[in-house]
Amino acid sequence: ILNVEQSPQSLHVQEGDSTNFTCSFPSSNFYALHWYRWETAKSPEALFVMTLNGDEKKKGRISATLNTKEGYSYLYIKGSQPEDSATYLCALGGPNAGGTSYGKLTFGQGTILTVHP
């Protein structure tokens, strides 16, 4: 079983603050790294899928970077808003039963972000 670690476990910030958190994973046999946002009482929603070392993806005020050689990804939120409050999950894509691509996901425990007005 792969070990995917997220830090911090929880984070409280004020509206307007920028913030970032980390996802660490084994650097060997890398396939893909996923970020999801999970708001309370809703389904987890996909943010990014990252596959290449040095990849940087952006969606509005949220961006993510990937370093596959050292085994980490950062998620950044610029100018946090209360609606950004959610649990942010990262997941390492692994080979499916056929040994190809990245069908199976191994999740970290998540970072709970609370943005105070």
Next chain:
Amino acid sequence: DGGITQSPKYLFRKEGQNVTLSCEQNLNHDAMYWYRQDPGQGLRLIYYSQIVNDFQKGDIAEGYSVSREKKESFPLTVTSAQKNPTAFYLCASSITPNRGTQYFGPGTRLTVL
């Protein structure tokens, strides 16, 4: 609307009873997955299916069973052999097993009394 539905939202069962959680998708996705969430832990994979009539064990399959008789349906049975069945269960699907983005249902919270 396209999406994944899980029912019921909350489920209570007595210890020793088998219970089946429903998961339906109308996204025409080939692959479907079942995860379990416990407090302080990440989502853990129970079972997944890449195609109709085929499924594989995930990391914590003991005490669970699944079937995939139809493309749109992937029910999960929590059997009496599962030692700690009380948890939040999430179902997900992806276009194909090789297209990693997974789309999740709203989840079922199972409480065994």
